[in-house]
Every structure is written in C-alpha cells, then in structure tokens.
Amino acid sequence: MSPQQEYQRRFDQQQTLLQAAQALSEKFWRTRRVLFIALLVFAALAVAGWLPAFLSVLPLVLFIVAIVRHQRVIETIERATRTANYYDYGLARLRGAWMGKGNAGERFKNAAHPYAEDLDIFGAGSLFELLCTARTRAGEERLAAWLLAPAMFDEIRTRQQAVNELRDKLDLRADLALLGDAMNTGVHHAELAAWGDQPARFTARVLQIVAAVLGVITLAAAVAWLVGYGRQYVFAALIAETGFLLYVRHEVGRVISELERPSRDLRLLTQVLERVEQEQFTSSALSQLRAALDTNGLAPSQQIARLHRLGEILDWCKNQFFAPLAFALLIPAQIAIAAERWKQECGPQVAHWLDALAEFEALNSLAGYAYEHPDDPFPELVEVFAQGALFDGQQIGHPLIAEARCIRNDVKLTAQQSLLIVSGSNMSGKSTLMRTVGVNVTLALAGAPVRAQRLRLSRLNVGAAIHIQDSLQAGASRFYAEITRLRQVVELTQAELPLLFLLDEILSGTNSHDRRIGAAAVIKSLVERGALGLVTTHDLALTQIADELQGCARNVHFQDELKDGAMYFDYRMHEGIVQRSNALELMRAVGLDV
Incomplete structure (x- = not known):
C-alpha cells in the first residue's frame, strides 16, 4: 500500500x-x-x-x-x-500542498549562514517545514542543527540505520504528534535542564528522619490527648516541630518554590517518554538511545512519576482541610528533602533525557520523510581520500517540488571536472538546479534520503550566493552584499572539508568588464583550491572561463521555446552554451514595446 x-x-x-x-x-x-x-x-x-x-x-x-x-x-x-x-x-x-501549514523554523533563520537562506532551509515552504514533526523545542533545534552542518560519515550511517527502522512506525509517529501538542509551548527545556544540573543541597538523611520522627510523635501526642492524657505532650511536640521548621524554613521554602515548574514540565515530558519506552528497537543507534534513558534501572517515566507524586502531595498540603495535618506531620519539610534527594539522584539525567528525546524526534522527522518518499534512496558516502571531492547525482530532483512536477537531471562533479558553468534564459531552471544540488547535499549529510535515482558524494561544506539582497539597515548595496558573501565562500576553502560552491548570476551588479575579470578570478581561485561548484550566468562572456580552466570546467545550458506568444521550458540540462535569449520575447509578452 x-x-x-x-x-x-x-x-x-x-x-x-x-x-x-x-x-x-x-x-x-x-x-x-x-x-x-x-x-x-x-x-x-x-x-x-x-x-x-x-x-x-x-x-x-x-x-x-x-x-x-x-x-x-x-x-x-x-x-x-x-x-x-x-x-x-x-x-x-x-500532494505538494503543505507549504505554510507546518513549523517553518523561522527562529533558526540566519542571513550570515553560508547556505541556509539561499537553499530555503528555513521559512515558509522550506526544507525544515517539509521535514519537521518534532514537538519539543529541543527536537526542533536538533533537526535544525543537522541541516546546518554536515555530520561525520559514521554518524550519518548511524542515522540512516535509525531512520530506516523508524520509517514504517506510523503509529509511533502519530502518537508522538498527538501527545506532544502541549510540549512545544508547555515545556521550558533550557530552564528544566538548568534546574536538573543545579547541585542538590538539602539532602541530609538525618533531617528527613528527624522530620518523620517529630511528625509521628506529634500525631501520637494528639491521639493521647484525645483519649484523656494531658495537653502538655502536644504542646511540647509542637514546640519541637516549630524549632525544627525555623531551622530548615529557608531551604524548605526554596525547594518548594523551585519545584513547581520542573515537576509540571517533567510530567508533560513523561507522556512522550512513556510512548518511546514502549517501543522495541533493533538498530544500534535506537537501542543505545533507549538504554541511555534509564537511571538506576528505572525508565525516565518511572523516575519522573516519583517526583510527580511528591508534587501531588504538596498540592494536597495547600488544601485547607489537609493543611493542619500536613503541618503537624511536617509533610512539606519531608517532601522538600525527598525532592532534593530525587534531584541529587536524577537531576543530572534530565539534560540527557532531553537530549535523547531531541535526537529521537529529529530521527523521527527524517523517518517520516523517508516513509512518504519510498523511492528516495539513501546516498552512497565516499571518502575524500579515495578519489577526491565528489558529487555524482543521477536523476536528482528538488525535494520541495511535488514529485509529479519535478524534472530531474544528472549532475556530476569530480576533482578532475569540478565546475559546471550553467547558461540559459530567465526562468529556465538554472537557479533551481543549483538549489537542487545544495538541498540534496544537505539532506544526504544530515542522514536523510535524497531526491535522486542514485547519489554518490563525499563530505562537503556548502557555500552559496543565490539569494543575495541589499540592506537599508546595514547600508549595504546588493553588490556589496554579494562580494561579502563571495569572500565568505572563498574562506570556506580553508576548512577541513572540500567546498561545494553555488553561485547564481555572479557579480551581476557591476559592469560587464569588471564582472568578467572579477568572476574569472573568483572562480579560478575556488577551483584551484579543490572546490566543486556550479555557476550560473546570463553573460555568455563568462562561459569562456571553461576554456581557461583546461578541462576542469564544462559548459551546460537550459533552453526555452517561444510558441504563440508563450514561453515553454523543458527544464532539462543540455550540453554546451545556450544559443539564444528570451529576455526580449518576455518583455514583449508582458506588453513592453521593445
């Protein structure tokens, strides 16, 4: 089915x-x-x-x-x-009708990132919106981090195994989506982890024993009074309790005031953890993730249930009928000590629980995408030292375009032929091709399936200059913004990983003479430093750069056809330099007299 x-x-x-x-x-x-x-x-x-x-x-x-x-x-x-x-x-x-309906990850947008804005990683209609099913902020942050930086190959393979196992667990994904509805806004993850990491100071067993003994003595004295013995025993017990409370009142007040929100947040968290605990996993990644949750042989939901019971008893102590008995038995003091002892035992694990849940949610997001796109394979990972930097995609398509409308192309970049110069008319598919390459690299190095018949690649850094805008606030023109980004892309060649650069209409904001010289210098510098990349251009003079790079570059193009006053595009990549332009035809088609 x-x-x-x-x-x-x-x-x-x-x-x-x-x-x-x-x-x-x-x-x-x-x-x-x-x-x-x-x-x-x-x-x-x-x-x-x-x-x-x-x-x-x-x-x-x-x-x-x-x-x-x-x-x-x-x-x-x-x-x-x-x-x-x-x-x-x-x-x-x-159906491809999901844009604007999911979690767009707007809070992760960062114009300074070398490719996030250019490849539509975040925002309405973004890759993040397509993928994300996380219901915790920590899960969203983990998925975002995976999309913003390439993982190590061992980690990628581990994620692939986990995603493959989670792929068909539809009931689990649905249950987590429903259980987690209150968690995104209800759980304060950073504060919860910080609370768990704080040292527990009010944990002396002797104080808990003293409180329990005083409570029992007071209760016994009250019973004795009721059956006819003197009141002096009750007064003596109450005086002893008062002295004890004066001694511990600051610590008891502090613990109780700090306990309310963590107890509530952990209770929300335990509903999701319980559902994960019910699953049996076979992949090493998920099995280790599940095993790492347990503390002293107990699952997180069981540990959290202990703390929740303490919180419930504190709530009873606020009841006007139960409060006098709670005071007589020193229940608030006993609860405060028990809560601190729980924190001493389990508090450091809270951050681990949140981290494991974040990891699981990110994997589950990728698994949902894998299930919905069964024809998308996992990429084949190739070590750089084997044959140099590599991107070899057969029939690659853009995952943000509905499959029924997605036109696919073959793109191969190697250390020997590392550059494609893509020419073509407006709207013919040049920029989409670059985004297709970049987004599939992002998916591949995050551990997800890719939109391709087959993809082989090495680990790559991605640097892009596609979506460049001027800034009135920063006082920067589009040209200045572009050359600033180009400098950032060039600097990425100094990193450990080879660079995949994606440059759209390079230096289009300056005159043709300076553009030709500047573009050639930037592209040659990138190629000489071992980078792979695609460059698009309307300026056919830039296509001559391929001749100057002595076989390292190849010209390809997209073409169009004008029929009955309308432009038609096949979105297929063809060999060589484009032979015609559609700019004048488009101008006439919209009514301009040219």
Whole structure:
C-alpha cells in the first residue's frame, strides 16, 4: 500500500470514528437535559412530600454518570479530530500542498549562514517545514542543527540505520504528534535542564528522619490527648516541630518554590517518554538511545512519576482541610528533602533525557520523510581520500517540488571536472538546479534520503550566493552584499572539508568588464583550491572561463521555446552554451514595446 493510500485509509478511519462519536455526543446532550429536568421534578416532589427523598437521588446519580461518560466521548472526539488532522496534513505533503501549514523554523533563520537562506532551509515552504514533526523545542533545534552542518560519515550511517527502522512506525509517529501538542509551548527545556544540573543541597538523611520522627510523635501526642492524657505532650511536640521548621524554613521554602515548574514540565515530558519506552528497537543507534534513558534501572517515566507524586502531595498540603495535618506531620519539610534527594539522584539525567528525546524526534522527522518518499534512496558516502571531492547525482530532483512536477537531471562533479558553468534564459531552471544540488547535499549529510535515482558524494561544506539582497539597515548595496558573501565562500576553502560552491548570476551588479575579470578570478581561485561548484550566468562572456580552466570546467545550458506568444521550458540540462535569449520575447509578452 502506498503512503497516500495508507494515510487516506487512516484518515477515513478517524473520520468514521469522529462521526460516530459526534452522533453519540448529541445523544448524551439530550439525555443530560432530560435527566436534569427529571432531577428538578424529583426534587420538587420530594420537597412537597409527594415522593420519598431518597428517590430524588436517582436522577442525580444518573446525571453524574451521564456527565462522566459524555466527557469520555468528548475526549474521543478531540483525539479523533487531531488524528484526522495529522493524516490530512500528511496527505497535503504528498500532494505538494503543505507549504505554510507546518513549523517553518523561522527562529533558526540566519542571513550570515553560508547556505541556509539561499537553499530555503528555513521559512515558509522550506526544507525544515517539509521535514519537521518534532514537538519539543529541543527536537526542533536538533533537526535544525543537522541541516546546518554536515555530520561525520559514521554518524550519518548511524542515522540512516535509525531512520530506516523508524520509517514504517506510523503509529509511533502519530502518537508522538498527538501527545506532544502541549510540549512545544508547555515545556521550558533550557530552564528544566538548568534546574536538573543545579547541585542538590538539602539532602541530609538525618533531617528527613528527624522530620518523620517529630511528625509521628506529634500525631501520637494528639491521639493521647484525645483519649484523656494531658495537653502538655502536644504542646511540647509542637514546640519541637516549630524549632525544627525555623531551622530548615529557608531551604524548605526554596525547594518548594523551585519545584513547581520542573515537576509540571517533567510530567508533560513523561507522556512522550512513556510512548518511546514502549517501543522495541533493533538498530544500534535506537537501542543505545533507549538504554541511555534509564537511571538506576528505572525508565525516565518511572523516575519522573516519583517526583510527580511528591508534587501531588504538596498540592494536597495547600488544601485547607489537609493543611493542619500536613503541618503537624511536617509533610512539606519531608517532601522538600525527598525532592532534593530525587534531584541529587536524577537531576543530572534530565539534560540527557532531553537530549535523547531531541535526537529521537529529529530521527523521527527524517523517518517520516523517508516513509512518504519510498523511492528516495539513501546516498552512497565516499571518502575524500579515495578519489577526491565528489558529487555524482543521477536523476536528482528538488525535494520541495511535488514529485509529479519535478524534472530531474544528472549532475556530476569530480576533482578532475569540478565546475559546471550553467547558461540559459530567465526562468529556465538554472537557479533551481543549483538549489537542487545544495538541498540534496544537505539532506544526504544530515542522514536523510535524497531526491535522486542514485547519489554518490563525499563530505562537503556548502557555500552559496543565490539569494543575495541589499540592506537599508546595514547600508549595504546588493553588490556589496554579494562580494561579502563571495569572500565568505572563498574562506570556506580553508576548512577541513572540500567546498561545494553555488553561485547564481555572479557579480551581476557591476559592469560587464569588471564582472568578467572579477568572476574569472573568483572562480579560478575556488577551483584551484579543490572546490566543486556550479555557476550560473546570463553573460555568455563568462562561459569562456571553461576554456581557461583546461578541462576542469564544462559548459551546460537550459533552453526555452517561444510558441504563440508563450514561453515553454523543458527544464532539462543540455550540453554546451545556450544559443539564444528570451529576455526580449518576455518583455514583449508582458506588453513592453521593445
């Protein structure tokens, strides 16, 4: 069954469940109204003496039962609605109608990054929006980090194995998406990790024993008073407790004030952790990730449940009826000491739990993409020392373009032929080709499948100058912004990894004479430093650079055809230099008199 068929089946299943639950909910609404009226009638008859009082309880009991059962139906409606929406969004991704509906990762946008803006890694309609299913900020940050820097080959292979295992776990992905709805805004990850890393200071076992003994003595003294013994024992016990509380009040107050938010955040976190703990994994990466969660032989959800119970008891202590007994038994002090001991034991693990969950969510995001695109293979990783820097893509396409509309091309760059100079008319596909290469490198080196029939590549740094804009705030023209970026790209050749450069309409902001000299110098410098790359241009004079590089460069082009006043593009890469331009035809087509 194809991903679209499976999503549609699950969506229809949830819609059927939703319709049945909504019909049942309507029946419960009517039943509750009837029972409420019956309750009023029975009460009136009982007050009038026409009906035994105990019979008036019957409609009340039935009314309460109806409310409880109706609430369960309402919860079913909410879950079915959210689940249906989850699969509906999956269907939208498969149709190519997902842009602007998901998490765009706007907070990760960074104009100074060497390729993020140019390759649409973040923002509406971005690669991040297509991939991300993370429900925690830590998971989003981990996925973003993977897309912003190449991983080591061993790490990439480990991620590939994990993604391959998670690929078909649809129920797990759906459950995590639903369970995590409150986590993105509800859990303060940085504060939670910082709280766990703080040293626990109020942990002395003797204080906990003293508090428990004083509480028992006070309770025994109170019982003795009730059966006829003197009050002096109660007063003595209370005086002892007061002295103890004066001694520990600052630490108890501090612990209790600091405990509320971490306890709530961890409770939200445990719902997702419990679901992950239920899964059995076979790949080494996921098995190690799961095993690393346990602390002293207990799963994180079990450890967090211990702390949550302490928090619940503290909440009871705020109840006006329970508060006097809680004071007499020194329960707040005992809870504070127990919470600090939990923090001493498990606090340092909180950051590890968050880190493991972030890793899992990032892997799960890549696995969702892998499931939805079963024809996209994992790339073959080639060590640089074997044959130099390499990008060899057969039938590569852009993953942000719906597969039905995606035109694919072969692109091969090697240490021997390291440059493609791409000429062609406006809108013919030159910039899209560069983005296609760059985005597939980003996916490959993050551990994800790629949009290609086959892709072999070495580890590469990517540097791009595609989406260059001027800045009024910085007082920088487009030309200055471009040469600044070009300097950044050239500096990347000094890094350990070979560079893949992607330069669109290089130096188009200056005159043709300076452009020819400047572009040739930059391109030759990059090639001589072992970089691979693509350069697009409208200026056919720049295509002559290929002759000057003595076989290291190759001219290719995209072409167009004018039919009945309309431009047609095949978006196929052809050998050689483009022989015609469509600029004048386009100007005439929009009504300009040229």
